[in-house]
Amino acid sequence: MAKGQKMSPHPQVPMGLEAGPFHQQLDALNGQHGWMNWMGFASPTVLDNMEFEYFAIRNQSTLFDISPMCKYLIEGADAEKVVNRLVTRDIRKLKTGRVAYVIWCDEDGNVIDDGTVFRLADNSIRLCCQEPQLAWLEDVAWGFDVAIRDVSREIAALALQGPTSAALLRTLAVGEVEHLKPFDFAPVRIGRKKVELSRTGFTGDLGYELWMKPEDAGTVWDALLQAGNQYGLRVIGYQALEMARIEAGFLLPKTDFLSSRTALRPDRTSTPFELGLEGMVAFDKPHFNGRRALLRLAGSPPRRKLVQIEVDKDKPAVNALVYHRQKKEVGMVTSALWSPTCKRNIAYAWLDAPYCEPGSEDLWVEIYLQKEIRWQRRMERCRIVTKRFFSHERRAATPPAGF
Amino acid sequence: MSEAREAIIIGAGHNGLVAAGLLARKEIRPLVLEARDHIGGMLGDQSFRVSPMPFSLRPEFLRALDIDLPAVPMATLVASPSGKTIRVSGNRVEGCDTADAEAYEQLARRLARQAEALSGMLLRPPPSLDGNSFRELLSLARTGLKLRGLGKTGLRDLLRIALSNVHDLIDDEIGDGPLGALLAMDATLGGAMGPRSPGTVLPLLYRMTANAGQRMMPAGGPTALVKALASKVETAGGEVRTNAPVKRILVEDDRVAGVCLESGEIIRAPLVLSTAAPGTTLLEMLGPEYLDAEFVRRCRKMASAGMVARLDFELSAAPALADGTQLTASDRLVIAENAAAVEAAFNAAKYRGLPERPVMEACYDAGRGLLSVSAQFIPCNPEGGWTKVLRLKLEKAVKGEIARIIPDFSKLVLSTVLMTPQDIETAYRVPGGHWHHGEFRIDQLLMLRPFDGASNYRMPVEGLYLCGAGAHPGGDISGAPGFNGARAALAGRRR
Known part of the structure; x- marks a missing residue:
């Protein structure tokens, strides 16, 4: 290398993974160099600090690359x-x-x-x-x-989520923000580039998803980051999003349920009724895949259900088993978290019938805690919760509030 | 809109007529709709029969329908290399070396015993893969007992050979030769597997289940059989309409509501039994919109490439074989030197080519002076398509092979009619032109026939039943799918 010439920054891509449309931008910000494999793309797990990133979702606004979808x-x-x-x-x-x-x-x-x-x-x-x-x-x-x-490769996408996200878009003169209701989408321009803006997301908060051509990714990114300066915009990794999605009550395939296309054991599959999604099954429309089987299944109570539970005290019930009367094993936890926003110890659990019905009493989770290399076992009471853990009126308010 | 019916049967082939006869006996008067201008399906066209030899009809069905039609045993003739004719009737062999004859007879008896043990399974609906009812378990137990009856050695032998290839069986037990050709033909006729393909012993056993391996021709031939079946339907109050091709099966509220004909006529009925091929019934007449994606996939992936071309030769005089043997109406002539020749013919067809030396079976209708030939291993869609040149080439090859066995043949031929597998496909709406509406393969038999999830005759749309050759046990002219399908429909009504 010639003397005096500066080494050009060359984005690092973890071995075996592909660089997505925002890789260069993400790599520059990824102080932790934490990457995970998402559909073969390098996706950040955490850029600097998971807690900061999580609180940005709930208090400021955040940017997360969802292009690998x-x-x-x-x-x-x-x-x-x-x-x-x-x-x-x-x-x-x-x-x-x-x-x-x-x-x-x-x-x-x-x-x-x-x-x-x-x-x-x-x-x-x-x-x-x-x-x-x-x-x-x-x-x-x-x-x-x-x-x-x-x-998949023709569309780059970003999730812009958080209470200040609408205000941020306003400064970019995205007028559509005023009338976009949740689950609406409209074409807009950001940094003079065409972007499809949808009011959707995985955080249960006010937020948008932006869909654009991969070649416009850099321009849109720069415009957002520049406008985001005064709104506390933070680029986040997957771990912070995972916290928000548990609070928001969204299910994650491969964690909370297994696709029937990948399950090897027949009892590892789950029906919409077991996932609590019976409201999404419309029997009054023409034939759809699985309709006849679902009609039969609808006739009898499900063998088990995925439910939200709230656990006593503050230790998250990660990977815990659930017991009835502290004796009989009746289920297991799939996702668990001490929710910093709700100030509640929350989790999702598969519970066998009949313990999966709201109001079931005497349910306990078995939590293992390590304190200075020594493991402790704790039984904590838990109860089924039917209301969403995190729900805020700013999610759906139209026009959205500004800051 | 026409008058509503109690039941509609699509197709007036022998299965359709057996099913109609059975329904009519239970006072459900069916309307049988036939697309072509004749009844009897592949048996029924007086001018050109796709299946000229209804030899495997199950006597049980004729009894159940009160049809009194005596059957005449058929003999099979095959030429030995010396030119002498070998005659096989039932399990008896005449005209060849005693040692060869004895070996063949012994093997034939053994296979017949094994076929007999399996035979009960073909008269009943197949066992299901998930959750058997008490009745099903009982019938499985009965078959189990019959199999036990073969004895330890017999059962072990059945299990050993059932999935093996017929060529190995021939090599092991009788040695390859004209008698080997006979077994190889019986194991592969109509399908797209050669004698060396795995699982070819099973179709052979299947064929032997009717009449313990003895081929029986109903007296009066196919015409008498079709007439007897049709008259049973009509005297019991059923109706048969020809020239009435079905376009759509109508569905309301996930239940069958009737059919719509090509003419636009709508006929309502709460029960529809189809003897058309599974793909034709489910994907064309019903339509994938009423079926789950997995079901549609399994249906369209069915192996059903047919490999039989049919040729009729009008002859000026009765044909005689090289040693002077006359071919009579109760004879079946097999033209193939040995099992290896059958395999060689298959090799070409496998890669969409015409075999240089086709193998075939033939029978002679003395009354009309017609030699009907089923030439085996002729691909449905040959390389380059069915051109006029290719058709002539096939005719020439077939004639050449026949002339080796019937020396005067070329002088006797007055005219030739050819139906390629593709012609059969178009004429009878059978994908691939397959005789059995689907290959006799271990993965397409019993509870997997026509395919997984469709094996108990009841289709996912309530009131629709499959009862053609594609359904269990399928194929040949047995009448079993029609019989079983009608019984399933009757059971469905009672529920």
């Missing part, structure tokens, strides 16, 4: 028919410019995955989800007049 474009005369055949909800009612949270099931009524559908036009729908679904979509669409395309 799987995205499929379903287009053609039968697009609505095919998506309606795929998912359990009736999406015939979904108007252009609206988003819906959906789940889809296999022929036995077991959940394959969840995701969101964006109604782009009458004959054009985009599906976003966690796991690759192209083969499944093509099976569902066989015999119908549609074209399905994996557009």
